[in-house]
Amino acid sequence: MITWIIHIIIISSLAFLVFRKLKTSLPTWMFWIGLVMKISAGFVLGWIFYEYYGEGDTISFFEMAKSFDDFATEEPRTQFFIRILTLLVYLSGGSYWITSAWLSFISFTAAWYATSQFSKAFPSIKVLTASCFLIIPSIVFWSSGILKDTLAFAAMMVLIAAILKWYKRINITVYDFIIAVISGYLLFHLKHYLIITCLIFGGLLVSVSLIKKVKSRWKWIIAAMVLALSLISTQFVHPYLKVEKLSWTIYETNRTILEKSDLEGQLDIEIKDASILAVIKEVPKALHAGLFRPSIYDKTPIWGWLHRIENFILTILIIMSVSLYFKRNPPVDTPLFVSALCCILLLAIMLPLATPNFGTLVRYKNAYMPYLFLICSILPYHYLSSKTKE
Structure with a gap:
C-alpha cells in the first residue's frame, strides 16, 4: 500500500508539472480525464489478459522484465523493450499495475505534448485534436499499459509534433530537440517501419512545400532531390525493409x-x-x-x-x-x-x-x-x- 501511495503522489505531481509546462487553452478537464482514461485503460488491458486469456504479450513482457531476462526472446526489438521495462519494474517494486501506470503516463504525456503543439499550430481545431489524440477509446486502449505499442505510440506522437513545429516555424527549444532525438531512438529500435514513415513524411513535407511556395524554376528538381534523399535514407533503417x-x-x-x-x-x-x-x-x-x-x-x-x-x-x-x-x-x-x-x-x-x-x-x-x-x-x-x- 505504501508503494502505491508513493507512486500515486509522484505521478500526480509530474502530471501537474506537465499540465503547467504544456499550457493550452483547452478545458482543464480534458487533461485530467485523458490521464485517468489512459491509466485506467492500461489496467483494463492487464485485467483482460490475466483474467480471460491467461497469457499474452503484456504478461510475457512483464515476466521477462521481472526476471531480468531479456534473452528469453531472440527478437531484438522485444529485447530492447524488455531492458527499458526492467528498470520500470524494478522502480515499481515488481508490481505489474504500477509499471502499467507509468507506461500509460508516459504515453499520455507524449499525446498531450502533441496536442499542445497541434493546438498552437491550428487553434481552431484544438478541441477536435484533443478528442482524437486523448479520448477515442481504441486509440487510448492500445496505447496504454505494458506493450511495445505504448512506447512506440508515445515516440511517434513526439516526432510528428516536432516535425509540425518545424514546419509551422514554432519555436523549437532545446527540450523539444532532446525529446525528439530520444523519441527517434526509441522508434528506431521498437518499430522500424514507423521511423521510415517519419522520414518519408518529413521528405514529402519539404518537397511539397518547395513546389507550393518556391517560385524558382529549379523547384521541381530540388523537391525531387529532397524526396529521393529521404527515400534513400529509409534503406539504412533495417536490411529486411x-x-x-x-x-x-x-x-x-x-x-x-x-x-x-x-x-x-x-x-x-x-x-x-x-x-x-x-x-x-x-x-x-x-x-x-x-x-x-x-x-x-x-x-x-x-x-x-x-x-x-x-x-x-x-x-x-x-x-x-x-x-x-x-x-x-x-x-x-x-x-x-x-x-x-x-x-x-x-x-x-x-x-x-x-x-x-x-x-x-x-x-x-x-x-x-x-x-x-x-x-x-x-x-x-x-x-x-x-x-x-x-
Whole structure:
C-alpha cells in the first residue's frame, strides 16, 4: 500500500508539472480525464489478459522484465523493450499495475505534448485534436499499459509534433530537440517501419512545400532531390525493409501470421508468393482493411464491437469530408495534407498486408488512426460548427 501511495503522489505531481509546462487553452478537464482514461485503460488491458486469456504479450513482457531476462526472446526489438521495462519494474517494486501506470503516463504525456503543439499550430481545431489524440477509446486502449505499442505510440506522437513545429516555424527549444532525438531512438529500435514513415513524411513535407511556395524554376528538381534523399535514407533503417527485400519480408510475415491465426481472426489477405506482383494484387483489399475493418459486418470477438463502431463513424466522416471538400472547396494546407495523407495510406496498405489478423491489425493501426480521425473530422467539424452558429 505504501508503494502505491508513493507512486500515486509522484505521478500526480509530474502530471501537474506537465499540465503547467504544456499550457493550452483547452478545458482543464480534458487533461485530467485523458490521464485517468489512459491509466485506467492500461489496467483494463492487464485485467483482460490475466483474467480471460491467461497469457499474452503484456504478461510475457512483464515476466521477462521481472526476471531480468531479456534473452528469453531472440527478437531484438522485444529485447530492447524488455531492458527499458526492467528498470520500470524494478522502480515499481515488481508490481505489474504500477509499471502499467507509468507506461500509460508516459504515453499520455507524449499525446498531450502533441496536442499542445497541434493546438498552437491550428487553434481552431484544438478541441477536435484533443478528442482524437486523448479520448477515442481504441486509440487510448492500445496505447496504454505494458506493450511495445505504448512506447512506440508515445515516440511517434513526439516526432510528428516536432516535425509540425518545424514546419509551422514554432519555436523549437532545446527540450523539444532532446525529446525528439530520444523519441527517434526509441522508434528506431521498437518499430522500424514507423521511423521510415517519419522520414518519408518529413521528405514529402519539404518537397511539397518547395513546389507550393518556391517560385524558382529549379523547384521541381530540388523537391525531387529532397524526396529521393529521404527515400534513400529509409534503406539504412533495417536490411529486411530495403526495396529489394520488401516484397519477400511482407510475404513471409503475411504467411507466418496466417499460420498462427484462427479462421475467425483472419483477414482475407493472402499473398501467394514473394513476387512484387503478388503483393500488389492484394493492395486494394489491404487498403480497405487498413481504413475500414473490422467493419460492422465482420465477425470478431466481443471486444471487436468497439472497433466496428469506430470504423463505422470513420466511414461516415470520410464520406462527409469528401463531399464537403468538393462542394465547398475549402482552403487546405496542401503540403501538410498531402504528406500526412500519403503516409497514412502507406501504413493503411502495408500493415494489413503484413499482419492479416484482426487482433494484430487493430493494435498496429494505432500508429496512424489518431491522424486519420483528425484529418477526416476537420471539414465535418467546421461545417457542423457553422450550422450551430446560424
